[in-house]
Amino acid sequence: xxxxxxxxxxxxxxxxxxxxxxxxxxxxxxxxxxxxxxxxxxxxxxxxxxxxxxxxxxxxxxxxxxxxxxxxxxxxxxxxxxxxxxxxxxxxxxxxxxxxxxxxxxxxxxxxxxxxxxxxxxxxxxxxxxxxxxxxxxxxxxxxxxxxxxxxxxxxxxxxxxxxxxxxxxxxxxxxxxxxxxxxxx
Numbered sequence: 001x002x003x004x005x006x007x008x009x010x011x012x013x014x015x016x017x018x019x020x021x022x023x024x025x026x027x028x029x030x031x032x033x034x035x036x037x038x039x040x041x042x043x044x045x046x047x048x049x050x051x052x053x054x055x056x057x058x059x060x061x062x063x064x065x066x067x068x069x070x071x072x073x074x075x076x077x078x079x080x081x082x083x084x085x086x087x088x089x090x091x092x093x094x095x096x097x098x099x100x101x102x103x104x105x106x107x108x109x110x111x112x113x114x115x116x117x118x119x120x121x122x123x124x125x126x127x128x129x130x131x132x133x134x135x136x137x138x139x140x141x142x143x144x145x146x147x148x149x150x151x152x153x154x155x156x157x158x159x160x161x162x163x164x165x166x167x168x169x170x171x172x173x174x175x176x177x178x179x180x181x182x183x184x185x186x
Contacts, residue, residue: 025053025062033072043079051085054093064096068104068126075129078136087138094134094141098149098181099163101130105180106173127180134184146181153178 020028032049035041041049053059067075074082086093104126111120134142152160153174164174 019056020053020059020062022058022062025059026066028053029063029066030070033066033070033074036074037072044081047079047081047085050082051088054086054089057092060089060092060096064100068100068129069122075133078133083136091141091145094137094145097130097133097137098145100126101134101180102149102177103167104130105176106167106169109173109176131180131184142184146184150178150181153181
């Protein structure tokens with residue numbers, strides 16, 4: 001699939017065009033954000049393109065890696081047109097945002113421990129952006145997803161237990177994740 005900044009091919013039963021891979025989605029997102037920041041595409045055009053991208057798991061993962069961790073102010077001043085598309089993508093976007101909240105929170109603590117304030121700040125920015133986005137997504141989907149994450153972080157049980165174990169988060173990191181989850185509701 002070419003990595004041009006244009007719209008993604010639409011998917012129909014007759015023309016099932018391949019969805020972008022995770023690396024392609026990261027590159028596409030970076031290109032679109034650069035165009036948006038330069039004023040070459042509008043909020044609405046960017047939102048339409050991102051809406052197509054987040055329709056697939058790899059596309060959404062690629063978008064969030066770049067948008068949450070990069071220098072673009074997109075998620076700091078989230079356009080309404082983009083929020084509509086992110087909400088429309090449903091539970092997949094909520095899930096990825098909750099996972100980014102957990103991972104960035106745990107990594108901020110790890111960077112603090114290792115004495116790396118620059119990386120700690122980067123992880124903190126991802127945590128803040130994830131928190132703010134979760135506050136603006138569908139409240140019922142967010143509540144359900146965060147309750148599952150909180151159960152794993154606090155009690156060590158539930159569907160997210162394997163997720164937290166896979167990343168090797170310790171008791172202090174899990175406590176920080178629980179605090180971050182609860183902060184979403186504040």
